Amino acid sequence: MGTVTFDITTSLDGFVAGPDITAEEPLGRGGEELHDWWTRTAFFREMHGESGGEANEDSEVMTEAYANVGAVVMGRGMFGGDGAWGDEPWEGWWGEEPPFRVPVFVVTHHAREPLPREGGTTYHFVTEGVETAIAQAQEAAGERKVFIAGGANVIQQALGAGLVDEFQIHVAPRLLGGGTPLFAGLADLQVETVRVVASPNVAHLKYRVLK
Amino acid sequence: MGTVTFDITTSLDGFVAGPDITAEEPLGRGGEELHDWWTRTAFFREMHGESGGEANEDSEVMTEAYANVGAVVMGRGMFGGDGAWGDEPWEGWWGEEPPFRVPVFVVTHHAREPLPREGGTTYHFVTEGVETAIAQAQEAAGERKVFIAGGANVIQQALGAGLVDEFQIHVAPRLLGGGTPLFAGLADLQVETVRVVASPNVAHLKYRVLK
Numbered sequence: 001m002g003t004v005t006f007d008i009t010t011s012l013d014g015f016v017a018g019p020d021i022t023a024e025e026p027l028g029r030g031g032e033e034l035h036d037w038w039t040r041t042a043f044f045r046e047m048h049g050e051s052g053g054e055a056n057e058d059s060e061v062m063t064e065a066y067a068n069v070g071a072v073v074m075g076r077g078m079f080g081g082d083g084a085w086g087d088e089p090w091e092g093w094w095g096e097e098p099p100f101r102v103p104v105f106v107v108t109h110h111a112r113e114p115l116p117r118e119g120g121t122t123y124h125f126v127t128e129g130v131e132t133a134i135a136q137a138q139e140a141a142g143e144r145k146v147f148i149a150g151g152a153n154v155i156q157q158a159l160g161a162g163l164v165d166e167f168q169i170h171v172a173p174r175l176l177g178g179g180t181p182l183f184a185g186l187a188d189l190q191v192e193t194v195r196v197v198a199s200p201n202v203a204h205l206k207y208r209v210l211k
Numbered sequence: 212m213g214t215v216t217f218d219i220t221t222s223l224d225g226f227v228a229g230p231d232i233t234a235e236e237p238l239g240r241g242g243e244e245l246h247d248w249w250t251r252t253a254f255f256r257e258m259h260g261e262s263g264g265e266a267n268e269d270s271e272v273m274t275e276a277y278a279n280v281g282a283v284v285m286g287r288g289m290f291g292g293d294g295a296w297g298d299e300p301w302e303g304w305w306g307e308e309p310p311f312r313v314p315v316f317v318v319t320h321h322a323r324e325p326l327p328r329e330g331g332t333t334y335h336f337v338t339e340g341v342e343t344a345i346a347q348a349q350e351a352a353g354e355r356k357v358f359i360a361g362g363a364n365v366i367q368q369a370l371g372a373g374l375v376d377e378f379q380i381h382v383a384p385r386l387l388g389g390g391t392p393l394f395a396g397l398a399d400l401q402v403e404t405v406r407v408v409a410s411p412n413v414a415h416l417k418y419r420v421l422k
Contacts, residue, residue, distance in 0.1 A: 012402065013394035014225035173418060177398025183224035187388020191223065196409030203407045203416055207384060
């Protein structure tokens with residue numbers, strides 16, 4: 001089976017979202033800016049059907065990260081956000097043609113029929129937890145990678161359950177002073193360095209989990 | 212005046228010391244191992260009057276970090292540790308011939324005469340706080356760098372008071388799950404990347420503080 005991976009951006013003080021998360025600021029105070037380096041890349045623009053952006057090292061790193069991805073796993077918040085579920089299920093944050101273009105397994109408490117979208121993305125709603133979602137994603141991905149898109153809670157559960165093979169942390173040169181720490185209660189996790197590359201915008205630290 | 216800098220090793224989850232600090236484990240559970248990369252280097256051995264060690268990228272990075280240092284600032288714990296002060300002042304952890312070879316300004320509540328050691332190190336005990344210690348160190352260093360040797364508390368005070376110009380974080384590929392976070396309450400600190408280099412042992416992230 002293919003490897004299970006994730007990529008996530010943290011502040012220099014180790015937070016993936018800032019303090020004071022609200023509906024207007026779902027990444028907390030300063031959290032949105034962590035991702036400036038990513039939205040500026042040529043690869044991000046291309047993924048979202050746009051042109052331009054910076055064809056820099058950061059763009060190359062993310063092209064590599066998304067290469068050969070056969071399925072995506074994400075939490076309910078990443079799919080559609082808390083409070084977004086009315087009487088009628090909605091279609092998530094990602095529009096008519098989401099950038100994933102592979103099966104996406106959404107960890108949720110709300111059972112629901114699969115939701116096919118344009119361009120190759122089909123959302124599958126998994127009510128049995130992260131472990132099951134990853135197993136189903138691996139089945140769908142075959143030899144290709146399973147990419148855990150977040151949020152932090154899904155990533156922490158996957159790490160804690162020993163389901164992650166490799167991951168990459170993008171350390172942005174910003175401090176948030178508080179918020180959601182990426183790692184919590186994972187003292188037993190053993191890793192080794194795969195490689196580190198960086199641009200002035202962000203440092204990309206890639207690790208393999210030792211099992 | 213020369214720049215004020217520090218170098219410090221953190222775990223991948225952002226701690227400079229592990230949980231459960233005791234007299235036997237002053238860096239907490241797992242904290243000592245964070246520094247394996249450093250004690251293995253040829254430069255560390257040379258600094259401590261030994262031969263051997265690895266002449267690797269990590270050794271080069273630390274040779275650069277200590278180059279042109281004109282004075283050192285450290286906390287009382289880094290000098291001699293809590294509980295080490297009896298009726299007679301003692302000489303600290305660093306022996307007859309400490310590796311600093313420049314004036315060292317120790318932030319402490321205990322006033323005391325300067326303590327000259329062999330090889331160029333003289334300890335000066337500063338009871339007026341971190342800001343005064345750094346000012347005295349800058350005076351002593353002239354155009355050379357002031358190097359804050361730690362611990363975390365002294366570094367955080369210096370960062371919080373806007374006294375640091377550049378710093379380097381050595382991220383070890385280990386998780387501690389808790390302990391002493393490097394950054395605390397420093398949301399207003401603005402930095403830019405100077406450079407990032409890495410070996411399989413550790414990632415060296417160097418930043419400049421924007422003022």
